[in-house]
Amino acid sequence: MFSRDEIRSKIESALIEVFEERCPDKPVPNLEADTILLETGLDSLGFAVLIVELEDGLGYDPFAEAEEAYYPQTFGEFVEYFFRMQP
């Protein structure tokens, strides 16, 4: 089991890594719980890549395992979803 803080920090560093790779010219977003994911500047492909990176790092993909689709809107919701869906 990862703690909420561990998950948050893993997601934060993975997101920043993907962001720097994909958007080298844009400023790295400041990630707060209420940060709107869409407004970070990452596109759909960026989020898909982020989820693959997190699957490699955390060992699970909550979006693939969920029976019902969930589309988080804020960074806080995204972290909470990963925390709640731990296997």
Add this chain to the structure above:
Amino acid sequence: MTCLRNLLEETGPNGFQLTHGNSVITQASLLEKADHLRNQYPIQSFRPLFSFDSISAALPWLVAADGLSHRIGLASPRVSVDTLDKLKKLGGFYLVVPGDEAGFQAEVVQPDAAERGVQGATEWVLTTSGTTGIPKLVPHTLDSLLRTTKRSNPKGIVPVWGLLYSFDRFAGLQVLLQAVASGSKLIVPPNDASLSDQIQFMVEHGVTHLSASPTLWRRLLMAPASRELNLRSITLGGEIADQEVLDALSSRFPSARLVHIYASTEAGVGFSVVDKKAGFPVEFIDKPPAGVELRVRNKSLQLRTRRQSVSYIGSDKQVSDAQGWVNSGDLLERRGDRYLFVGRDDSTINVGGMKVQPEIVEQAIKSEPGIAEARVFGKGSAITGMLVCAEICLDAPVTDEKAFVKSLKGKLLNHLADHEMPVRIKIVENIEINASGKVERK
């Protein structure tokens, strides 16, 4: 003969209206602009290939050329100059780009005598979504493109269509033509707006009808502003719609009609499914939707319409067989009274509506030093439907595999488009080669 100009006249002065960013073009001003272009340029004697970013700049041209030119083409403004050149040659086109309109008169390609005598409908040529190599030229007519569109609005309610796709793509052109043919309002957010701003723009302009790919819908669902959209009709196309996205949309927009469209660019339009369930009812095989016949051969969906794009322009490759059947390449699995889409009979990977040929990615990987073999395949994604993954064999072991993969990715960026980039590259001992010497794909 149907042409855009006639359709616009039929809908009357209170019919079609385009709002694109700050500019508003009414039916009357659109006709006026088109007539002006017709008077100014010898449109009937050349084949224009339009490569425009702005729909408000392109639309008067389309109205002017449809019904006069023998053939008109649409190309994404994002393709390279090189590709545009090849498209011009393949289709015998003259390239029209914004700002360059005045220059072309001197350069107009004179069609041969046979073509000058051509009567009948203008050929509409769309380019397929492949970005590596040369896009294919697929011929249509306005009638074939309009086959599933409604010419009138039920109950007199005038839809307000939002457009999020590029209008030079099949899905975007369908929305544009639907709005023109039914005399509706079309709302196109400014080209450079972020998705949040695009949604805000559509909220402010009262969009009621919206069409997008499942990947784009998932992204819209992630946008808080999308809650403010008062949608009556939701259309999904460009990729296979899964049950998850259909469920999420029907719970977010409970009063909206939900339609997912199955279409292949090759076969022209396909058919739509309105029962909010993934796949399509088995009964479609016996009682096909309007104008399309369906059959299943080798688990793969085949379609036949009255009018088929018979072959690609500038290519010998036949799209349909002698009886007019087009193989979609989409594999079906029957579950109860439903056919569900379960994959492809070729190796195509559909990443958020963009098709990737794994062979091209494998070639790019193998051309880098140190790589002995590569296998590229798709992986499911809850966000983009599919993603590209790769396995590679090295000529010799490396001490730092992570660094090797990172540097390989960096080099691949120079050769591959964004959606073609493998998101995960794994170094393996051995890649199976089948009897014909090809990489084994599952």
